[in-house]
Amino acid sequence: MAISTILIIILVILLIGAVPTWPHARSWGYGPSGLxxxxxxxxxxLALMGRF
Incomplete structure (x- = not known):
């Protein structure tokens, strides 16, 4: 269960970092944060189903 918690935390941090707020990233749209x-x-x- 600890690995899935760490992975969720890392993905949340990456999701926040992928939001296009910088001028050079505005043309990217919401593709990176959507993925x-x-x-x-x-x-x-998967974590809620107990398979991860």
């Missing part, structure tokens, strides 16, 4: 959000959602679902 990390989906990955975080999958990890949370």
């Amino acid at each position: 990390l959000g989906v990955a975080l959602l999958v990890v949370i679902i």
Whole structure:
């Protein structure tokens, strides 16, 4: 259970960092944060199901 908690924390930090707030990242749109959000959602679902 500790590995899934650490992975969730890392994905949350990456999700916050992927939000396009810098001028050079505004043209990226929400692609990077959207992909990390989906990955975080999958990890949370797997952790709740007890498979991860």
